[in-house]
Amino acid sequence: MAKKPRIVIIGAGMAGLTAANKLYTHSNNSFDLSVVEGGSRIGGRINTSEFSSEKIEMGATWIHGIGGSPIYKIAEETGSLVSEEPWECMDSTVDKARTFAEGGFEIEPPNDDGGDLGQIYEIATRFYSSVNGLNGSSVGSFLRSGFEAYWASVSKGGNGVEGCGTWSRRSLEEAIFTMFSNTQRTYTSADDLYTLDYAAESEYQMFPGEEITIAKGYLSVIHHLASVLPQGVVELNRRVVKIEWESKEEDPVKLHFSDGSVVFADHVIVTVSLGVLKAGIESDGGLFSPPLPEFKSDAIKRLGYGVVNKLFVEVSQRRFPSLQLVFEKEDSEYRFVKIPWWMRRTATMAPIHSNSKVLLSWFAGKEALELEKLPDEEIIDGVLTTVSCLTGKEEVVKITKVLTSKWGGDPLFRGSYSYVAVGSSGDDLDAMAEPLPQINKKSGQVNGHGQAKVRELQVMFAGEATHRTHYSTTHGAYYSGLREANRLLKHYKCDF
Ligand SMILES: Cc1cc2nc3c(=O)[nH]c(=O)nc-3n(C[C@H](O)[C@H](O)[C@H](O)COP(=O)(O)OP(=O)(O)OC[C@H]3O[C@@H](n4cnc5c(N)ncnc54)[C@H](O)[C@@H]3O)c2cc1C
Structure with missing residues (x-):
């Protein structure tokens, strides 16, 4: 009986398990x-x-749009969207958020009337696209120009803000703009939005419909x-330390594990x-031997990959309000120096559902990394x-x-998820998906091997x-797992 083709999938995340399921x-x-x-x-x-007797998500949290999402489909079919127990973000607590500017000033919560402070982000985006066209090279520069254009159009009305201490209108609006930008940092994982490519960002696709969490x-x-x-x-606890490929042996790939064992595939x-x-x-x-070809390693180097972390805190009372946090600039003479730097770019702090004692904040970049090192105290x-410097109250909560x-x-x-950095592009994401050895599209030959018979599809790549x-998401990972499973099924002429 002929030997069955041996397929080894490295990683039991969404991409790996989707591929395994399909195969x-x-x-x-x-x-x-x-x-x-x-x-x-x-x-x-x-x-x-679990934390404080509540179900929480340490990583992926949202189904980003339920219309057409394969994750939504699975969750719905398996009855995972309902639960007797409460769950993270089952109801929106941020909608009713109270917004505080550093120094104890509660300001109007953002609403949808289009002219409100909370809409600066959208207004700036709209304004910039109508005036300059969508040609900013980074998301950061695009948004900054948009904000300046917006400010030029509204600043005629004076610069004071009543009842807000030393805050000027400009500094307050800019601080709110920064708060929304910080939310973008956690959405994209880019520590600095000036490193996030604008054009590629526009290629990113959302599913329509509500964004929900899984009960x-x-x-x-x-x-x-x-x-x-x-x-x-x-097989758990099986860390691969080296992937040898292009071997002349019967099995072209040899995997080395951290315990010294090897597996052929x-x-x-x-x-x-x-x-x-x-x-x-x-x-x-290096993880690969021979090293990856340049087209692949260049794509890996150019693409961005950032850190996003979630902080859960258990407080002494239920019904703690959701807070939107508006900070002074890091070099402002009016800032409270006792607020640690790693808190200053946190946009929100909100209960995970309206009756929860657990508050959640998201951190990106340097602050997210710092958080990993800090002791709980x-x-x-x-x-x-x-919280006390923002709300102006001494002891708000324990x-x-x-x-x-x-x-x-x-x-x-x-890290947490990938983004298209300035200097890379969607083509790099496509290059990430190319199997090795690479087939020359014109000649149909394996690159660099002339007529020699070289086994195809030795090293394949999936993952968000x-x-x-759909990079950076669970459904992107899911689709990538399907893609590579289908590639093999087609290769072996299986019905898929
Ligand atoms: C904080 C956070 C919040 C997020 N929020 C969302 C969200 O709301 N919605 C959304 O759609 N996505 C979200 N994501 C992104 C989403 O979780 C990922 O895009 C997706 O889960 C990635 O799946 P993957 O299979 O590509 O990779 P992974 O899940 O990373 O799977 C790869 C697996 O490989 C294993 N592995 C690594 N090295 C080795 C080795 N040498 N040998 C063997 N095994 C190895 C790892 O342990 C891992 O299990 C979030 C991620 C984070 C971190």
């Missing part, structure tokens, strides 16, 4: 399939957990995908994060100081405990950072 359910048992996962759990950047937890989708796989297909689907790939091509010896002190995600320092992730229009 297993559509191949009539014609592959020798395994998923090797470096960590001790499945799900990767999806990790539903039974994001992990329920992962468990559903994994549930079809026979016991033993997913016909095909490997690499689903590790862009951060792990960046570190892998920079490390001594320092975080508690920093949050309390910030904090009993905190929990932070730590995606940046974890060697299995090295390989999807041109």
Whole structure:
């Protein structure tokens, strides 16, 4: 009997498990399939957990638009969208947020009337696109020009703000603009919006419809995908340290594991994060042998990959209001020096649902990395100081405990999600998806090998950072897993 093709998927996150699910359910048992996962759990950047007796998401939180989302479809079909227990963001607490400017000044909460402070971000965007065209090179420069254009159009009405202490109208509007920009930093993972490519950002596609969270937890989708796989297909605590490819042996790929063991394969689907790939091509010896071809390593280097972390704090009272935080500039003479720098770019602090004692804040970039290093007491002190300096009240609340995600320092992730950095483009995301060895599209030959017979599809790539229009998301990871599974099913002429 002919040997079954051996397929090894590296990583049991959304992309890896989607690929495994598809390959297993559509191949009539014609592959020798395994998923090797470096960590001790499945799900990767999806990790539903518990804090203060509440279900929380340490990583992926939202289904970004329910219209056409494959994640929504699975969650709906598996009954994961309903739960007896409350869950994170089951109701919108931020809609009723109170907005405080540093120094104890409560300002009008943003609303949808179009002329309000809270609409600066949208107004600036609209204004800039009508005046200058959509040709900013970075999202940061685009928004800044938009804000300046907006300010020029409204500043005639004077510069004072009644009842707001030393805040001028300009400084207050700019600070609100910064607050919205900080929310963009957490959406995109770009520490600095001046490094985020504007044109590529416009290629990113959203699904229409509501954005929702999953009542039974994001992990329920992962468990559903994994549930079809026979016991033993997913191997935990199996960290790959080297991928040898282009071997002349019968099995062209040889995987080396951290415990010294090796596994041979016909095909490997690499689903590790862009951060792990960046570190892998920079490390001594490298993750790949021979090293990746230039087109691939250049794309890995050029694309952006940032850190976003979530901070959960348990407070002593329920019904704590959602706060929008408007800070003075970091060099302002009016700022409260006791507010720690890592709190200053936090946009909101809100209960995870309206009857919860758990508050959530999102952090991006340097602040997110700093948070990973701080002892709990320092975080508690920093949050309390910030809340009292913003609301102007001495003791607003007590904090009993905190929990932070730590995606940046974890060697299995090295960050949170990818973005298209200035200097890269959607083409780099396509390059990420190309299998190796690369086939010359004109000659049909494997690049660099002339007529020599070289095995195709040795090293394949899936994961959120390989999807041109849905990168950074769970559904992007899902589609990428399907794409690579389908590539193999087609190669082996399986019905898919
Ligand atoms: C804080 C945060 C919030 C987010 N919010 C959202 C959101 O609201 N909505 C949304 O759609 N997306 C969100 N995302 C992004 C989403 O979680 C990811 O895009 C998606 O889960 C990535 O899946 P993946 O399979 O590509 O990668 P991963 O989930 O990273 O899976 C790769 C797997 O490979 C394993 N691995 C790594 N190195 C090795 C190795 N050497 N050997 C073996 N195994 C290895 C890892 O342990 C991991 O399990 C968020 C992410 C974070 C961190």
